[in-house]
Amino acid sequence: MGLFLLMILIVVFGCQRQEITHKEQDLVRVKSINGEDKKKVILLVVDSLMAQAIDKGIAQKELPTIQFLIEHGQYSKDMVSSFPTMSVTIDSSLLTGRYPDGHRVPGLTWYSTKEKKLINYGTGPMEVIKHGVDPVLFDALVNLNGSHLNQQLPTIYEDLARRGMKSGSINGLIYRGTVDHTLTIPPWIQVPTSLPKTIPVKGPDYLALGSLSDPLEGIKKLPDGLTDRMGLNNQFSISTVNYLVKENKLPDFLYVYLPDLDQKIHKNGPSNQNGMKELDRQLQSLLQSFGSPEEALNQAIFIIVGDSGMTQILPARDNPVIDLPSLFNDYKLLRQGESITDETEIVLAVNETMAYVYKLKADKLKDIAYLLKEEPRIDFIAWKEQEWIYAIQGKTSKEIRFKTNGKLIDPYQQKWVIEQDAEVLDLKIDSQHHTLNYGQYPDVLQRLSGALHSHPGEFLVVTAKPGYELADRNSPTHKGGGGHGSLGQSESLIPLIVSGTDQKPQYLRIIDLKSFLLKLLTK
Incomplete structure (x- = not known):
C-alpha cells in the first residue's frame, strides 16, 4: 500500500502539468563531505519484494543483477517486518528503529481520539472519496510527517544531520529531517481542496517525492506524468539515483523507494513474477552508473529490503x-x-x-x-x-x-x-x-x-x-x-540483501536496520 498518494491524485483528479517555480537547493548541499574513500550507503526498499520471487527468478536465470549482489554479499529470507504490515507503519519503523508504540503511526488508517476522527492516508479510491479528499490529502501530505510521526523520536535523517552527515530520500513516504523543503501542490488539487500552493516540510538534504518535490526539475526529464503515476514509480527513483552517481553528488546515506512491484502482486497474487525482471534491469542500470557492478561495490554499500510480504487471497x-x-x-x-x-x-x-x-x-x-x-x-x-x-x-x-x-x-x-x-x-x-x-x-x-x-x-x-x-x-x-496487514509469516517475513560489507544487523528485524545503518555510516 505504498502508492496511497498516487491513488488519490490520479483517480480523483486526473492529471495536468504545471510549472514548478520553487527551486530546491538540494544539489548544492547533498554531496557527502566525508571524502571519496568513505563508502556511501544506498538503501533500496522494494515494496512487496518476497524471497520466493527472488529464489524463483534466480533458479530460472532471470535475475542476474540480484544474483550478483547476493553472490557478493549476504542474503537473508526471514527479516521481520513491522505490524500492521502496511507501508507507512513499516517505513516509520525502519527509519526510527521502533515499532508503532514508539513512532506513533499505527497504520494506513486509524482513529484519533484527540481529533475525534478517522485518519486515512489513502487506502483506496472509493474509500478516499467517502472519507473526503481534503482530509486524506492533508493527513498524507501535512500531518503524517509533520505531527503524527512522533516528534520526540529521531529519524535516521535527523540522527545523521546531528553527526554532520548528508542524507537523501527518493520517493520515501516517511522523510522527516532537519532541512527545509517545499512540496509544490498543483492548482488542480488546490482548487477542490483547502491545500495551499506550497507546503513547507522538513526532510533530509535531498528530498524527491515524485512531481511534488523534484530537485532535478529543469535539469533532467523524469517520468512524472499521468501514465507515470506522478513520478511515484521505479524509473523516477532509479533515474534520480543514477544522476546523483554520475554527477558525483551522492550523500552519505540515500533511501530509495521502489513501488512498482506492489501493484502487480496485489492484483495477481504473490506467485506472480511480473515485475521482477524489470526490477533486475533497473538495478543493473544503477550498478552500471558507477562504471561497472564491481566498481559500484567499491564505492557503495547496497542494501535491498522488502517492506512486507503478501498472502494469496482466495478467489x-x-x-x-x-x-x-x-x-x-x-x-x-x-x-x-x-x-x-x-x-x-x-x-x-x-x-x-x-x-x-x-x-x-x-x-x-x-x-x-x-x-x-x-x-x-x-x-x-x-x-x-x-x-x-x-x-x-x-x-x-x-x-x-x-x-x-x-x-x-x-x-x-x-x-x-x-x-x-x-x-x-x-x-x-x-x-x-x-x-x-x-x-x-x-x-x-x-x-x-x-x-x-x-x-x-x-x-x-x-x-x-x-x-x-x-x-x-x-x-x-x-x-x-x-x-497484507497481518502478523503471519507470509506477510511478515521479508528478504534482505546486503552487498559491499561483511557487517550484519544484530537481529533480522526491520526495527534493527536503523542501528545497523548508523553503524555502517559512522564506524
Whole structure:
C-alpha cells in the first residue's frame, strides 16, 4: 500500500502539468563531505519484494543483477517486518528503529481520539472519496510527517544531520529531517481542496517525492506524468539515483523507494513474477552508473529490503472478504465520511488483513471480542487491559494473555510473562530453560504490543486467517490477488540483501536496520 498518494491524485483528479517555480537547493548541499574513500550507503526498499520471487527468478536465470549482489554479499529470507504490515507503519519503523508504540503511526488508517476522527492516508479510491479528499490529502501530505510521526523520536535523517552527515530520500513516504523543503501542490488539487500552493516540510538534504518535490526539475526529464503515476514509480527513483552517481553528488546515506512491484502482486497474487525482471534491469542500470557492478561495490554499500510480504487471497467464489460492518448490526457504527456523534459506538479502521475496532461506548472490549470470534474466517482478536495483553482465537475460543518483564526470554532477548494457551499465538515455550520461540507469527508479542500501545483509545486488533481479508463498506479488496496487514509469516517475513560489507544487523528485524545503518555510516 505504498502508492496511497498516487491513488488519490490520479483517480480523483486526473492529471495536468504545471510549472514548478520553487527551486530546491538540494544539489548544492547533498554531496557527502566525508571524502571519496568513505563508502556511501544506498538503501533500496522494494515494496512487496518476497524471497520466493527472488529464489524463483534466480533458479530460472532471470535475475542476474540480484544474483550478483547476493553472490557478493549476504542474503537473508526471514527479516521481520513491522505490524500492521502496511507501508507507512513499516517505513516509520525502519527509519526510527521502533515499532508503532514508539513512532506513533499505527497504520494506513486509524482513529484519533484527540481529533475525534478517522485518519486515512489513502487506502483506496472509493474509500478516499467517502472519507473526503481534503482530509486524506492533508493527513498524507501535512500531518503524517509533520505531527503524527512522533516528534520526540529521531529519524535516521535527523540522527545523521546531528553527526554532520548528508542524507537523501527518493520517493520515501516517511522523510522527516532537519532541512527545509517545499512540496509544490498543483492548482488542480488546490482548487477542490483547502491545500495551499506550497507546503513547507522538513526532510533530509535531498528530498524527491515524485512531481511534488523534484530537485532535478529543469535539469533532467523524469517520468512524472499521468501514465507515470506522478513520478511515484521505479524509473523516477532509479533515474534520480543514477544522476546523483554520475554527477558525483551522492550523500552519505540515500533511501530509495521502489513501488512498482506492489501493484502487480496485489492484483495477481504473490506467485506472480511480473515485475521482477524489470526490477533486475533497473538495478543493473544503477550498478552500471558507477562504471561497472564491481566498481559500484567499491564505492557503495547496497542494501535491498522488502517492506512486507503478501498472502494469496482466495478467489471470489470462496467468499474471502470479511464484511466487518455486518458483524455489528446491534451497534451504531461510524460510517465513512460521517462525523463522530454522541451515539457512535464503534469505529472501524481496516488495514487489509488487519483492522482496528474502536469502542467509544461502555461495552467491555472482551464482549466485542467474543462477538467477533464467532466469525470463522477471523484468526484472532487482541486487546490490552492495564499491563496485560489478551488474545482470543477465532472460533476455538482459546485464550492467551501476556505482559513484559517476565522470566521467559525470546530470541531478541525480550522478557515475557505468558499465561493460558500459548497455541493461540503459536508460541514454543521451554519452561526448563526459560525460553520461548515464535512459530507462524514472527516476534508476535512485541509487534502486537507495539500496535496496541501505538495510540490512545480502547480498541481491538483483529486479524484475518490466511486467504481472507477484512473490509469496511468501501474498502479496497483483492479477491484472487494478494493482501497484507497481518502478523503471519507470509506477510511478515521479508528478504534482505546486503552487498559491499561483511557487517550484519544484530537481529533480522526491520526495527534493527536503523542501528545497523548508523553503524555502517559512522564506524
